[in-house]
Amino acid sequence: MPRNREHGREYLRQWRARNPRRVAEYNKRLNASRLNDEYRAARREWDRTTRKRETARTRDRRHARKYRQKYPEKERAKRQVRTAISRGDLKRQPCVFCGKPGHAHHPDYSKPLEVVWLCRQHHADLHNGRALKAKVK
Numbered sequence: 411m412p413r414n415r416e417h418g419r420e421y422l423r424q425w426r427a428r429n430p431r432r433v434a435e436y437n438k439r440l441n442a443s444r445l446n447d448e449y450r451a452a453r454r455e456w457d458r459t460t461r462k463r464e465t466a467r468t469r470d471r472r473h474a475r476k477y478r479q480k481y482p483e484k485e486r487a488k489r490q491v492r493t494a495i496s497r498g499d500l501k502r503q504p505c506v507f508c509g510k511p512g513h514a515h516h517p518d519y520s521k522p523l524e525v526v527w528l529c530r531q532h533h534a535d536l537h538n539g540r541a542l543k544a545k546v547k
């Protein structure tokens with residue numbers, strides 16, 4: 411077989427020498443298809459990353475909307491607290507844990523004016539489920 415392969419290679423070389431135009435054409439087509447492949451791969455990559463980014467953004471938007479729809483009572487409770495404070499029915503209190511300026515936390519949104527006053531940090535801790543839950547009733 412090596413003889414045959416040698417022979418084939420030689421034959422190809424001669425053929426190329428005899429047909430430079432066809433070789434050029436062939437190379438051109440080969441390059442074009444290679445470029446095409448590269449282009450397609452790049453395009454695929456771009457699609458993948460860009461689409462991911464797009465969906466992340468739309469997903470956030472959708473979540474925010476869903477959250478508002480899911481907890482309309484939360485928005486309502488917050489609004490009622492603001493109104494009550496502006497009327498003087500409710501007074502802003504310091505954080506029950508540390509005494510820093512507090513804002514209203516609702517243990518129960520169906521009772522919008524029953525609030526626990528918490529500073530930003532302790533409010534965040536509570537919502538993150540850290541250790542405080544038992545103390546706040």
Ligand SMILES: [Zn+2]
Binds near residue numbers: 515516
């Ligand atoms: Zn809260």
Ligand SMILES: [Zn+2]
Binds near residue numbers: 508530532
């Ligand atoms: Zn606090």
